[in-house]
Structure formats: structure tokens, C-alpha cells
């Protein structure tokens with residue numbers, strides 16, 4: 001099992017060496033925009049889903065094979081929600097003992113109401129939780145959480161964490177057209193942010209294939225509205241995509257799997273990313289991966305997106321969802 005991924009361009013962190021301590025879609029939310037398919041079933045139990053020492057051993061190996069100049073951040077980012085890993089506190093502290101590189105945790109923040117999770121994340125240099133709604137109704141509509149994770153718990157956890165945490169608190173808002181990009185929805189989010197006092201607010205839009213077919217990114221006007229209203233609270237950062245460095249891959253099939261497992265991509269972007277291989281070779285690799293069930297195509301926004309199987313997309317044929325081994329957010 002692979003838990004540690006070569007540095008990839010992160011929209012918020014530059015070159016990010018990813019640690020993925022959670023099986024695919026082990027999550028206590030089921031966001032309408034999730035790029036990894038539906039959460040079936042919702043999971044809210046903390047456990048050592050993978051052996052912590054094996055995760056650490058892979059990290060040691062990855063750090064030994066990369067120059068530190070190739071890596072900007074070591075990032076915990078799950079195929080689901082990383083704070084569901086019961087040993088995340090131990091893992092973060094072990095990473096800090098191994099390297100001087102800064103450590104980030106990308107999380108939905110749902111479990112920050114638990115003191116042990118706040119203590120666990122306090123050792124990270126940056127914590128990047130989600131906050132997509134300023135009211136309980138919109139929260140339930142967008143994030144479709146486990147019933148134990150109420151809006152009050154989510155917000156209370158974020159406020160309590162801010163009170164204790166000295167590092168960078170960089171929440172992300174994923175804007176969805178017609179849901180949280182209206183003036184009222186953005187004002188509600190800004191009101192909650194005033195209580196949380198983040199260092200920055202990161203705005204994101206669903207550019208990768210959202211699980212629900214009706215999810216659309218905001219238009220330019222809504223994006224500017226968000227920048228303006230949320231900018232009253234903290235500096236707003238609109239992330240940009242970097243390009244993937246695939247020089248470590250010799251085989252095109254391995255490169256495709258390595259990319260789409262954690263970053264579902266439009267066919268056009270994927271072919272651009274794989275430009276070091278001949279286009280015929282790339283087409284053949286994609287056809288083989290689709291036929292073997294290691295990859296699937298999801299259509300969104302009139303485009304074909306390649307994503308690794310078996311994500312649960314409501315509009316995909318069942319046969320495409322039962323394919324073997326894949327793992328992958330935000």
C-alpha cells in the first residue's frame with residue numbers, strides 16, 4: 001500500500017509531499033463537490049486505518065530520495081478525512097522530528113471540536129480546514145455531514161482551535177454556483193470567519209470532476225463578490241494550479257495512475273501533463289487502464305475527466321465502480 005506520494009504541485013502549498021493516512025473516501029462528510037465520488041457510507045470513527053509505522057517508513061524513504069529543495073511542504077491530505085486516523089498526532093510529531101520542512105494538514109475540520117484532535121494538529125505549521133457555509137442549512141446542503149458533526153460543533157471546534165493554535169490557520173471556501181456564492185451566503189460565511197479569526201482565507205472553485213452532476217463553479221462576478229466580502233475578514237488567496245513533474249516516472253501507465261489517483265483531471269489537461277510521452281502511447285495507456293478497471297471517465301462541464309476507480313459517481317455504470325485497487329482531495 002502506498003501512503004506517501006512524490007512532491008506534486010499543490011494549489012495552495014507549492015510542491016507538496018503528500019501523506020495519505022486514510023483509505024479512499026473514509027470521511028465524515030459527503031460534499032456535493034467532492035472529486036473522489038460519494039462517501040458510502042459516512043464514517044466518523046477514529047482508528048489506525050493503516051499502520052502508523054509503515055506510513056512513517058515510507059516517509060523516511062521519500063525524504064531520502066528527494067532533495068529538500070524539491071519540497072515546499074509535507075502535507076497530510078487524505079483520500080478521505082485525515083484526522084480520522086487515530087495516530088495523526090504521533091505521525092505529525094514524528095514528521096517534525098525527521099525534517100525541518102514545514103508540515104500542513106488539509107482537513108475538513110469536522111473533528112476539531114474534540115480536544116485530542118486540536119492537540120494533534122497543534123504541532124502542524126499550517127492547518128487548512130474547510131468552511132463552505134455560514135448557516136446550518138447550507139452546511140447540511142453542501143457538506144452533507146455525519147449526523148454527529150453538527151454546524152455548532154464544526155464552528156465551535158474551529159473557534160476553540162484558533163484560541164489555542166499559534167500556527168497558520170488557512171481555511172478554504174469551495175464556492176459552488178447558486179449555493180454559497182450569493183451575497184447573503186458569503187456574508188454569513190464572513191460572519192463566522194470573524195469569530196474564527198483565520199490568518200488567510202483561501203477561495204477555491206470546483207475545477208476537478210464534482211461527484212454531483214449539477215455542481216457548477218461560480219461565475220466571474222460571484223468570484224469577485226467572494227473576494228470582496230471575505231477579504232474584509234482576512235487576506236484572500238485564490239489558488240493557482242502548478243504543473244506536475246513526472247520526470248520520476250519511466251512508464252506512462254504508472255504516471256497516469258500516479259496522477260489521477262489523487263488528482264482527477266480533464267482529458268485535455270492529462271494529455272498536456274503527459275506531453276513527454278508520444279500521444280499514441282498515452283491513448284493506449286488510457287484505454288488499457290479503462291478496460292482493466294483501474295481508471296474511469298466521468299463527464300462534467302461537457303468534458304471528460306479521468307479519475308481512478310472505484311470512486312462512487314452517481315451517473316457511472318455500476319460495472320465501472322467495482323474495479324480493483326485505487327486510492328486517492330481537496
Ligand code: SF4
Pocket residue numbers: 025027028029030031033034035036039079080081108329330
Ligand atoms: S471533499 Fe474532502 S471532506 Fe468533502 S467528502 Fe470529499 S474527502 Fe470528504
